[in-house]
Amino acid sequence: MNNNNSKLRGLIICGIFAAITAILAQIEIPLPIVPISGQTFAVGLTATIIGSRYGAIAMVCYALLGGVGMPVFAGFKGGVQVLIGPTGGYIIGFILAAYVTGLILEKTKFTLPMAMIANTIGMIITLIFGATQLKIVLGMTWGQALVTGIYPFVVVGLIKAFLASWLGITVRRRLVQAKLIDQTNKRVA
Template identity: 40%
Template sequence: MTNLAPAYSPLRLESRPLVQQAAAVAFGSLILAVASRLEVPLYPVPVTMQTFAVGLIGALYGWRLGAITVLAWLLQGAAGLPVLAGGVGGLAKFVGPTAGYLYAFPLLAMIAGFLAERGWNGKKPLLAFAGLVGAHLIHLSLGAAWLAYWLGGDVQKAFVLGFAPFLIGLVLKSALAAATLKGAETLGARR
């Protein structure tokens, strides 16, 4: 059986009391709500800072608590709280053209967290960058697959509308997250 205990955890949240973990989830979902408001409106999929925040939360919180945080944020959105892109919420977002991206967010956090726990983190920023790019590509692929379904199976149109325009942003957000992880690692080492 594989040991899934983290080899490295920058915030060590898994060893903190449950109340501190709950506070981290609340804080993380607030960060995601703010990141959702940082938006460049495109149709049908807007450009937001959500993917940056989800990847970073996964890498900082670890794969378990990162995924729980993202799920809490998605549940808030499903309940109608204005936490999703454009400051909206409601169940309609979970069946529309961007639903695949929403459903894939927990997986993005899990992959980023799992890799960070195993050394793809601020101690090795190039590995962190590579891991985040890979996690973001998986997320983007799943979102575009749902978009293709939503567009009646038009894979080419889904690629043009929901994948290709986000590749440069994916690289930039991954680089920013890796740099943030490096900065957090440097600050942590000074303490």
């Protein structure tokens, strides 16, 4: 397969995972300021399956789609006001979280224990970005930002990290066996 076809396939895969993130974002448990949603599960799943580079590109696509007004964020929201609003830090954090999660797996092994570690670190990155923006936008103290933007999400975040790890490793193995992605994530097969 020539390089242009490989790049096109990579972009299509990124688009698919941006769409999966948009769909999972609509699964939510409302909380006063920041809902619990399927977005973070989607970020971990994406990075575990397609790795750092494509995972981060998929999250950039997702953020851009929402930023231009497509209703892809939790609660069918979209627009730049979401990205600069109280919960926008989480969405921006998805990009780095996907990259770091995928990178850890690429530098170690795509196994369930390593995926759990990588996804937990990704979750922490997302929560730090989210709490930081909550603090800035809402004028909270660090204590208030932790209570509002991190503490309620730790236990459910660990559950989502485990599920993203387990499902991601399972799907990834099948995609590698089918030669749809390569083992190194250097290219889309």
